[in-house]
Amino acid sequence: EAGVAQSPRYKIIEKRQSVAFWCNPISGHATLYWYQQILGQGPKLLIQFQNNGVVDDSQLPKDRFSAERLKGVDSTLKIQPAKLEDSAVYLCASSLDGRDLDTQYFGPGTRLTVL
Amino acid sequence: DAKTTQPNSMESNEEEPVHLPCNHSTISGTDYIHWYRQLPSQGPEYVIHGLTSNVNNRMASLAIAEDRKSSTLILHRATLRDAAVYYCILRGGGSNYKLTFGKGTLLTVNP
Numbered sequence: 001e002a003g004v005a006q007s008p009r010y011k012i013i014e015k016r017q018s019v020a021f022w023c024n025p026i027s028g029h030a031t032l033y034w035y036q037q038i039l040g041q042g043p044k045l046l047i048q049f050q051n052n053g054v055v056d057d058s059q060l061p062k063d064r065f066s067a068e069r070l071k072g073v074d075s076t077l078k079i080q081p082a083k084l085e086d087s088a089v090y091l092c093a094s095s096l097d098g099r100d101l102d103t104q105y106f107g108p109g110t111r112l113t114v115l
Numbered sequence: 116d117a118k119t120t121q122p123n124s125m126e127s128n129e130e131e132p133v134h135l136p137c138n139h140s141t142i143s144g145t146d147y148i149h150w151y152r153q154l155p156s157q158g159p160e161y162v163i164h165g166l167t168s169n170v171n172n173r174m175a176s177l178a179i180a181e182d183r184k185s186s187t188l189i190l191h192r193a194t195l196r197d198a199a200v201y202y203c204i205l206r207g208g209g210s211n212y213k214l215t216f217g218k219g220t221l222l223t224v225n226p
Contacts, residue, residue, distance in 0.1 A: 004158070042202060042216025043159065056213075091158045101147055101206055104214060106158025 002026065004107035006092050012113045018080040021110045023092030025073070029105075031055075031098030032069055034077050035091040037109070043091055049075065050098050079112075087114045119203045124221040127193045135188040135220055137203030146205040148179060148186050151214070154199045159216070162188065162201070198224045 005024040013019050025032050030051050035043035046065065048056040051072040060067070064083070069075040079086055089109040095102040120138040127133040139148065150162040163170055163177045165186075170177045176189040190197055202219040206212050 040218070042200075042218055043214075044216070045213060093158065099212070101149075101164065101212060103161045104159075106160065108156070109158050 004092055004094055004105055006090075006107040006110055008110055009108065010111050010113075012115065013082055014115050015084055016081040018078065019082055019112060020076050020078045021090050021092075021112075023075045023077070023107060025075070025092070025094030026105055029094035029096055030072070031095045031102065032075050033093040033095075033104065034067055034075070035093065035106075037089045037091055039088070046077070048098070055098065082112075082114045084114050087112055119205060119217055121201075121203055121217065121220045123218065124223065126223045126225065127190075128225050129195060130192050133190040133193045133197070133222065133224075135190075135201050135203075135222065136185065137187070138185045139203070139205055140184045142183050142205055143207060146207045148177065148183075149204045149206050149214070150175070150177065150188050151202045151204065151216075152199040153202070153219070154196075159202065164206075193222075193224045195224050195226060198222055 007022050032049045034046045036046050037043040046060045047067050049069040052069045065079055067077045089111050091106055091109045093104040093106045095104045147164050147166050149164040151159040152162050153159040163172050163175050165177045165179055178187045200219040200221050202216050
């Protein structure tokens with residue numbers, strides 16, 4: 001079974017530039033998550049989708065971050081404009097239906113460096 | 116959210132058992148204890164979870180204290196591939212099912 005795919009794996013940009021990350025979840029998984037992991041810390045949930053609707057975006061900095069999940073499958077996360085403190089690994093995860101104790105399956109992440 | 120406390124780091128030798136502790140003194144009756152681990156340059160992966168009874172699977176065992184205020188993840192024979200950050204996370208039923216990661220325990224396995 002194919003896992004969660006993410007691209008690119010690495011990205012270097014200058015502050016105030018824009019960047020987008022792509023995620024393809026495990027086939028059949030209704031729930032998709034984006035996490036931000038700053039060096040030395042555990043992942044922090046940014047946004048959760050159930051199919052193509054947003055379930056939780058309480059920790060998404062909405063002035064600069066946006067995310068969409070068209071047709072309830074693939075998802076993109078965008079940062080515009082980027083700040084130095086956005087340097088982190090951005091992890092995408094998916095789960096079967098997002099209920100209760102659903103196991104989350106993570107992709108390898110995209111490492112973003114903002115200069 | 117209920118909190119967990121883990122040591123920042125632990126060290127073990129290859130082929131020896133490893134006991135990773137987790138304290139969760141404010142756990143509620145509906146909270147499950149989950150463990151995920153994150154290998155270098157990878158996303159986290161599920162290891163095991165339990166409620167009250169000890170649990171075993173192909174990756175590890177989970178020993179839960181009788182009062183549920185602490186638990187221990189047991190790797191029976193550590194290998195170099197077990198070197199990772201291990202996260203102990205409480206997840207409740209209903210709406211409190213988020214995965215809220217702390218800093219975890221960095222496990223180093225010596226050859």
